Amino acid sequence: MxxxxxxxxxxxxxxxxxxxxxxxxxxxxxxxxxxxxxxxxxxxxxxxxxxxxxxxxxxxxxxxxxxxxxxxxxxxxxxxxxxxxxxxxxxxxxxxxxxxxxxxxxxxxxxxxxxxxxxxxxxxxxxxxxxxxxxxxxxxxxxxxxxxxxxxxxxxxxxxxxxxxxxxxxxxxxxxxxxxxxxxxxxxxxxxxxxxxxxxxxxxxxxxxxxxxxxxxxxxxxxxxxxxxxxxxxxxxxxxxxxxxxKDRAELAGNFCRGCGYCLPCPANIPINNANRMRELLRRSPPAQWLTPEWRELMSRIEDCTKCGLCAKRCPYGLKPYETLPAHLADYRSFLPE
Incomplete structure (x- = not known):
């Protein structure tokens, strides 16, 4: 050591x-x-x-x-x-x-x-x-x-x-x-x-x-x-x-969600800290852990987003999750079995 x-x-x-x-x-x-x-x-x-x-x-x-x-x-x-x-x-x-x-x-x-x-x-x-x-x-x-x-x-x-x-x-x-x-x-x-x-x-x-x-x-x-x-x-x-x-820098560098959780709590109970980086999580970790019935329900909550903007006000990195969450949901659903 x-x-x-x-x-x-x-x-x-x-x-x-x-x-x-x-x-x-x-x-x-x-x-x-x-x-x-x-x-x-x-x-x-x-x-x-x-x-x-x-x-x-x-x-x-x-x-x-x-x-x-x-x-x-x-x-x-x-x-x-x-x-x-x-x-x-x-x-x-x-x-x-x-x-x-x-x-x-x-x-x-x-x-x-x-x-x-x-x-x-x-x-x-x-x-x-x-x-x-x-x-x-x-x-x-x-x-x-x-x-x-x-x-x-x-x-x-x-x-x-x-x-x-x-x-x-x-x-x-x-x-x-x-x-x-x-x-x-x-x-x-x-x-x-x-x-x-x-x-x-x-x-x-x-x-x-x-x-x-x-x-x-x-x-x-x-x-x-x-x-x-x-x-x-x-x-x-x-x-x-x-x-x-x-290679990682080319794929990930920039304004990415760090998962810090300071955007929470969400009025719609969306787990923003993981949902707003789901695209990357699915491709960089075993996807099965994110495709469970529990996570399907959690991700579906994105449809309840009212775009209140609270997450953006709290984000220390200046991100606007309410703008990017729908794309993560669409990508997530493409991973689900038909």
């Missing part, structure tokens, strides 16, 4: 970090704990979760309790006031069975809090650090402008932002700026929300971003074993993998 210095925090973090959003879909706490402890045994020491990930924090707390001092735990709060932040923090500490959180992050805020702000968020973070309840704090965001603002402010220890080889050059420059400013950089959606299906090419490209710590979303032992194997024998970004990357 390769470890790097995380910004100016002094933390040495594993280059393969565990994104713990998917473990909320693991049925039992014990099964999740086995996966998490296997990751630790393989050298992973950074685990990222959030209050918004249902029972992910509880599963982490159960799994890592005995090795708490040896691991780095990051979580997030969606609070919009200092008072609510402290409430979230106490809940996270209880769920994680710990007295401190190593990296506490503001979860996709619509602005970058500053000291003395009326919202009280930054001052609450600073107070929590003084009290020893958090060691470092940062910001997660899907807005490049806000992430840049946070990085340039010098006020935050870490930035979490989407980064993959489909990213725009400006996003790669953001990672470089974080290195220059000594801000830890956590790369979410390193597989572009599941659209990239070759872990070797994604791993090799990400390793070239010297300060980036990718948060690989892991739910299955097979997924974990694949990334641990890549750590043991890191792939070289050779002509073959470079050609694969260029």
């Amino acid at each position: 390769e470890y790097i210095s995380f910004g100016k925090t002094g933390l040495m973090v594993s280059r393969t970090a565990f994104g713990a959003l998917p473990i909320q879909r693991i049925a039992s706490v014990e099964e999740a704990a086995t996966l998490l402890r296997t990751a630790w045994d393989g050298g992973v020491n950074f685990f990222d979760t959030a209050r918004a990930y249902s029972d992910s924090e509880e599963k982490l707390g159960f799994a890592l309790d005995e090795i708490r001092k040896d691991v780095i735990v990051a979580t997030k709060t969606g609070a919009r006031t200092g008072a609510d932040l402290f409430k979230d923090l106490e809940t996270s500490l209880r769920n994680l069975q710990t007295d401190w959180i190593d990296v506490y992050q503001l979860h996709n805020p619509s602005f970058i809090p500053l000291p003395g702000g009326e919202d009280g968020l930054y001052d609450a973070l600073a107070k929590a650090r003084e009290e020893g309840k958090i060691r470092f704090f940062g910001v997660t965001n899907h807005s490049r402008q806000l992430a840049l603002q946070a990085a340039e402010s010098g006020l935050y220890d870490s930035i979490q932002f989407p980064l993959s080889y489909l990213s725009a050059p400006e996003d790669v420059e953001l990672a470089a700026l974080c290195e220059e400013k000594q801000v830890g950089f956590l790369a979410m959606k390193a597989l572009a929300g599941g659209l990239l299906t070759n872990a070797r090419s994604a791993f090799a490209w990400m390793r070239k971003q010297e300060n980036a710590v990718p948060l690989w979303g892991i739910q299955k032992t097979s997924e974990l074993e694949e990334f641990l194997a890549l750590e043991r024998e890191p792939p070289v970004l050779d002509d073959e993998l470079s050609a694969m990357i260029e």
Whole structure:
């Protein structure tokens, strides 16, 4: 396992970090704990979760309790006031069975809090650090402008932002700026929300971003074993993998849906985060999982779209799903057996 210095925090973090959003879909706490402890045994020491990930924090707390001092735990709060932040923090500490959180992050805020702000968020973070309840704090965001603002402010220890080889050059420059400013950089959606299906090419490209710590979303032992194997024998970004990357860029780069889910909830109960990239999912992953009776019913809800525009207002990438969903539905139906 390769470890790097995380910004100016002094933390040495594993280059393969565990994104713990998917473990909320693991049925039992014990099964999740086995996966998490296997990751630790393989050298992973950074685990990222959030209050918004249902029972992910509880599963982490159960799994890592005995090795708490040896691991780095990051979580997030969606609070919009200092008072609510402290409430979230106490809940996270209880769920994680710990007295401190190593990296506490503001979860996709619509602005970058500053000291003395009326919202009280930054001052609450600073107070929590003084009290020893958090060691470092940062910001997660899907807005490049806000992430840049946070990085340039010098006020935050870490930035979490989407980064993959489909990213725009400006996003790669953001990672470089974080290195220059000594801000830890956590790369979410390193597989572009599941659209990239070759872990070797994604791993090799990400390793070239010297300060980036990718948060690989892991739910299955097979997924974990694949990334641990890549750590043991890191792939070289050779002509073959470079050609694969260029092919993916040609097919997918641009204004594609990342599946982040910030467009939700939809008044018509359309699962926009997957429905608006169904064309790509059908061709880049086993299609059978999307052709079930359940998904047929979910996709049929697109016909109930009223074009209210709420999804477009919420999308951090400026997409207009209500305009593209009908095409995804038509394409989806072409895959269904007659």
